[in-house]
Structure formats: C-alpha cells, structure tokens
Amino acid sequence: MADFVVLVVTFIITQYFVFFNGEFNIVYWRASIESLWFFGLVAAGFLFIFQYNNLYKHQIIVSHSAQIVAILKSLFYGCLGLIVLSFILKVPRIYESRIYVVLFLVNVVVFFMIVRVVFLRELYLRFGKTRLLRRNLLIIGAGKSGKLLATKILFEDAVGIRLFGFIDDAEPIGTKVIQEYEVIGKVSELPNLVSEKAIKEVIIAIDNIEYNRLLEMMEICQQLNVTTKIASELFNIIPKKMETELYGNTPVVDANVKIDTKMSIAAKRILDFIIALTGLIILSPFFLLLALLIKLSSKGPIFYTHERIGFKGKPFQFYKFRSMTLVKGDDEGRKKMMVDFIRNGKTQETSSTKIINHARVTWIGNLIRKFSLDEFPQLINVVKGEMSLVGPRPCLPYEFEQFEEWQKKRHDVLPGCTGVWQVFGRGEVSFKDSVILDLYYINNLSPWLDLQLLIKTVPVLVFGKGK
Numbered sequence: 001m002a003d004f005v006v007l008v009v010t011f012i013i014t015q016y017f018v019f020f021n022g023e024f025n026i027v028y029w030r031a032s033i034e035s036l037w038f039f040g041l042v043a044a045g046f047l048f049i050f051q052y053n054n055l056y057k058h059q060i061i062v063s064h065s066a067q068i069v070a071i072l073k074s075l076f077y078g079c080l081g082l083i084v085l086s087f088i089l090k091v092p093r094i095y096e097s098r099i100y101v102v103l104f105l106v107n108v109v110v111f112f113m114i115v116r117v118v119f120l121r122e123l124y125l126r127f128g129k130t131r132l133l134r135r136n137l138l139i140i141g142a143g144k145s146g147k148l149l150a151t152k153i154l155f156e157d158a159v160g161i162r163l164f165g166f167i168d169d170a171e172p173i174g175t176k177v178i179q180e181y182e183v184i185g186k187v188s189e190l191p192n193l194v195s196e197k198a199i200k201e202v203i204i205a206i207d208n209i210e211y212n213r214l215l216e217m218m219e220i221c222q223q224l225n226v227t228t229k230i231a232s233e234l235f236n237i238i239p240k241k242m243e244t245e246l247y248g249n250t251p252v253v254d255a256n257v258k259i260d261t262k263m264s265i266a267a268k269r270i271l272d273f274i275i276a277l278t279g280l281i282i283l284s285p286f287f288l289l290l291a292l293l294i295k296l297s298s299k300g301p302i303f304y305t306h307e308r309i310g311f312k313g314k315p316f317q318f319y320k321f322r323s324m325t326l327v328k329g330d331d332e333g334r335k336k337m338m339v340d341f342i343r344n345g346k347t348q349e350t351s352s353t354k355i356i357n358h359a360r361v362t363w364i365g366n367l368i369r370k371f372s373l374d375e376f377p378q379l380i381n382v383v384k385g386e387m388s389l390v391g392p393r394p395c396l397p398y399e400f401e402q403f404e405e406w407q408k409k410r411h412d413v414l415p416g417c418t419g420v421w422q423v424f425g426r427g428e429v430s431f432k433d434s435v436i437l438d439l440y441y442i443n444n445l446s447p448w449l450d451l452q453l454l455i456k457t458v459p460v461l462v463f464g465k466g467k
Contacts, residue, residue, distance in 0.1 A: 002120060003050060006111050007043035008036070014104040018097060038091055045085070046078040051448050059246040061124055062159060064117060071112050079105050128160035135227070136199045137161050140187065140217060141206035142168040142177045149205045149231050149250050150178050161247075164197050187217060194224045201227040203252060209234070211406045211432075218255050228255040237433040238440050241424035255443050268450065272389050276382035283376065290321060290364075290373065297364040298325050303377060308394035311414045316386040318394060319377035323365030335398055342402045342431050372461050378417045390450045391416025392438035410438040413445065418457045 015035065053070045054060050060067050079101055085091075128134065137153075139146045146166055153161055165184035166177050175183045185193050193199060202221045204214065214234060221228035229245070229252040238244060239251035246252070291302045300322055308318035361369065368374045381387040387394065394415035400408070421429055421437040429437070441449065 002115060003047060003055075003112075004043050006115050007046050007108065008039045010104060010108045010111055011035070011039040011042070014100060014107055018100045018103060035091075038089065042078075042082055042085060045081055046074070048448065048451065049074045049078050049081070052452060054243050057243070057245055058159070061121060064121075067117055067121070068113070071116065072109065075105060075108055075112070125159055134162050135160055135201045136197055137163050137201045137203065138165065138167055138184075138190075138193065138197070138199050139163070140167045140190075140202060140204045142166040142171050142175065142183050143206065143208070145205040145207050145231060145233075147178055149203065149247060150181065152250055153247055154179065156249075161201070164199065167193070187220070190220060191224055194226055199226055201229070203229045203231055203247070204255075205231040207233045212404065215406045215409065222256065229253060230255050235436055235440075237429060237436050241429075241437065242420070242440075253440065264446075267447070268388065268445075269385070271447075271450075272382050273385075275389060276379040279376075280379050280383065283379075287376070290368065293364045294322055294362075297362040300325065307397055308415070309397055309400040309411060310386055310394050311411060313400065313408070313411055315397060316381070316394075319380050321368055321374040321377055323362060323369050323374045324360040325362060338396075338399060339402055342399060375417060382417065386414075388414040388416045390418055390441075390453050392419055392441065393422065407432075407435045410435055410442070413442050418453060420453065423453055423456045 012035075050056065050070075053074045055067065055070050055074060060070055082104075083101060139150055146168075150163060150166075153163060163181060165181050167185050167187055167190060168175075168183050169186050171177075171183045173183055173185060177183060190202075194202075204217050204221075206214070209232070211234060214230075214232065218228055218230070231247070231250055231252045235253045238253045244251045244253055294302050302322060304320045304322040304324075305317050307315050310316045365374070378387055382389060391414050392410040395403075400411075419438060420441045421434040424437065441453075
C-alpha cells in the first residue's frame with residue numbers, strides 16, 4: 001500500500017511541476033482527478049514489477065544494497081512500461097514530454113529511498129522484534145536440518161521470529177536440541193501446541209521422510225491455519241529453479257494453500273476464457289497455414305487428439321497439432337518407457353520429462369515442436385473449461401495409474417497449457433521434481449504467479465526451447 005501511494009503521489013507532484021509551473025488552480029486539480037485512473041493503473045503495473053523483482057521478500061527488505069538495486073531495476077523497467085502504455089492509451093502529456101518521464105524517475109527514486117529504504121525498513125526491523133508483529137515458531141524435526149535452521153535463526157537474529165521449540169516423533173519430549181530449546185511434543189500433539197503457545201508459523205525441516213508423510217504434515221498445518229514452510233532436501237528443486245524466502249541463508253518453501261476463495265478461482269476462469277478466445281481468433285489465419293503444412297508433410301489428421309486426465313482425475317479429450325507420423329502399436333514402447341520414468345525418475349534412453357520417438361517426427365513437426373506450436377490447439381480446451389492457461393500439465397490415463405497418492409495432488413486444480421516446470425525445468429528435471437514444482441504452484445496459486453509464468457513462457461517459445 002505504501003508503494004502504491006508513493007507512486008500515485010509522485011505522478012501527481014511531477015504533473016504539477018511539469019505542466020502547471022507550480023501553480024495551484026482549478027485546472028490542475030481537475031487534470032489530476034481525471035488522470036487518477038491512469039496513475040492507478042500504472043502504479044498497479046509497477047507493483048507487479050516490484051513483486052517480480054522480489055521487493056516483498058524478507059531478505060530483500062532487510063538489506064540496504066539488495067533493496068536499492070531491486071528498486072532501481074524495477075523503476076527503470078516500470079518507466080519503460082509507462083511510456084509504452086501512454087502511447088497505447090493516448091495520454092499525450094506523458095508520451096509527448098520527455099521531461100515528465102525523466103523528472104518522474106528522479107522524483108520516484110528519491111521518494112523510494114526515503115520512504116522504503118530508510119523509513120519503512122527501519123519500521124519493519126523495529127516492529128518485527130515487538131510482540132505486535134513477532135511470529136511464534138515451531139520447527140518440525142530435531143535432526144540435522146532442524147538444528148541447522150534453528151542455529152541460523154537464533155544467531156542471525158531473524159526479524160519477527162520467536163522460536164518456541166521442536167516437534168519430533170523420534171525424540172523423547174524434553175530432549176535438548178540447541179541451547180535451551182528442546183523437543184516439546186509429537187506431531188500428533190501439534191493442534192494443542194499451536195493453541196497453547198499461540199504458534200503462528202511452522203517450518204517442516206526433515207530430510208529423511210517420505211513424500212506422503214511430508215504432505216500429511218503440510219495438510220495438518222494448513223488445517224490449523226498457521227503459516228507453513230518447508231526446509232527439506234525433498235523440495236530442493238524449488239529454490240534451485242525459483243526465488244524463495246531465506247531464513248538465515250537457508251531457503252524455505254511457502255506451503256500455504258492460497259486457492260481457498262471461490263472469487264480467485266472465478267477470476268482465473270474468466271481471464272483464461274477471455275485470453276484463450278482472443279488468442280484463437282487472432283491466431284486463426286496462422287492455424288490454417290500450419291494445418292496445410294501438416295497435411296502436406298505426411299498422411300494423417302491435422303489434430304492429434306487423445307484422452308488426458310484433468311481436474312480431480314476426470315478424463316477429457318486433449319488437442320494438439322500432429323507433429324509425428326502415426327504408427328500402430330508404437331505407443332506401447334513409449335508407455336513402457338514412461339512407466340519406467342515415473343517409477344525410477346529416468347529411463348535408459350533419457351532423463352527428460354518428455355519421451356519422444358524422434359524417428360517419427362515429421363519435418364514440420366520438428367519446427368512446431370521446437371517452438372511449442374503444437375500445443376496451441378489447447379486453447380480450445382481452455383475455452384471449454386477443461387484446462388487453464390497456467391497449471392500442472394495433464395497426464396495420460398496409464399500415467400495416472402502409476403502415480404503415488406501424493407503425486408495425484410497435482411490434479412487438485414485444472415491442468416494448464418504452461419506451468420512452473422515447463423518454464424523453469426523444461427525437460428531438465430526428474431518426474432518427482434516436476435510434481436514438486438506443480439505442488440508448489442498449487443499452494444502458491446495467485447494472479448501474480450500466473451502472470452509471471454505466462455510472461456516467462458514467451459521467451460521459451462520465441463527462442464525455441466521446446467522439445
């Protein structure tokens with residue numbers, strides 16, 4: 001909110017000095033009020049850039065240098081967006097005045113250095129250690145990972161955190177773990193401990209644990225309405241691929257489900273429908289050209305349709321442009337390879353999440369697969385409500401049968417045309433890692449994350465990183 005206010009106020013102040021020569025009059029006030037909608041729209045765009053550059057993450061807020069660099073970077077790109085948007089929306093005072101943009105950039109840098117880096121940072125550090133904003137913390141796991149995390153939190157005096165102790169099923173209650181902090185209960189006692197100690201945050205820091213058990217603990221924490229985070233080697237793929245929070249230089253993964261409101265699901269569906277329908281209309285001439293080339297390249301249909309598993313395990317017909325010659329019985333070989341990949345994480349032929357018989361790929365198929373053009377007909381699935389623009393990729397029925405129970409949780413939301421592992425992994429992650437990335441998306445689903453993934457999908461397509 002402070003960032004939004006600073007941006008809007010800076011817009012108005014800059015307009016006052018550039019266009020009204022520092023004079024207050026009715027024309028100035030009328031012009032300012034009429035421009036508020038545009039200033040608010042642009043300020044919201046700046047906030048997205050701020051979030052994209054991690055300006056709302058703890059480790060950035062507490063660091064002078066990291067925050068200043070992130071602010072300067074965000075404001076530079078934001079001003080470029082301001083110029084482009086002023087052209088599109090025909091706001092002549094901005095795109096016809098270079099002085100306005102330059103003065104705005106100077107003003108907003110000065111204001112953010114004062115408000116954000118000096119004032120709000122100091123406020124954050126000071127109030128973070130008071131009872132008002134301090135979060136009572138429990139760590140599940142008194143082993144090596146739990147001890148290491150607690151040591152860093154205590155000795156680096158993490159802002160806003162008060163450690164109460166550890167929960168561990170393998171250690172007796174009262175066992176000293178580090179300094180005066182000890183094991184205070186078992187996982188089954190977590191509900192009572194959360195209530196008695198007013199716990200606001202739980203970090204699961206166990207490495208030697210099965211996925212099913214880890215997800216059970218996550219669900220228990222989520223039902224208790226406490227902030228849940230994970231510091232486990234099972235989830236190491238996430239900090240390797242994405243920017244996460246740091247607790248004393250230890251990456252932690254946010255495991256709070258954020259899709260509990262019907263409004264956010266409805267907004268996502270409306271956005272999906274509008275973008276997908278618009279895309280189909282605009283791209284229809286290009287689709288006709290691709291259809292002709294596919295038909296000329298080899299015998300067979302233009303579209304390749306087959307059954308996929310969607311939301312809550314419900315099957316649907318999935319559309320793609322055909323990129324391979326059709327050979328009867330060849331799918332059996334792929335099926336065996338994929339089953340091996342799901343069970344063991346890799347096959348003898350490949351460690352990629354995509355298993356392809358390259359001998360069957362046509363000349364036009366090579367091109368459209370390289371730029372992921374074969375995936376575009378899935379916009380039809382999006383319009384029909386069977387898929388979303390962003391989400392876990394839908395799997396084949398025989399693949400679904402091989403999934404462990406924890407892996408089936410990736411189907412708790414609509415499958416997507418693109419997702420986290422397509423952008424950040426793209427054929428470079430194991431099957432289990434791809435599921436972990438999908439679960440991270442489900443737990444952190446938000447319009448911000450969807451927009452980031454859609455934007456980051458563009459260079460993947462443009463530079464031909466498809467397979």
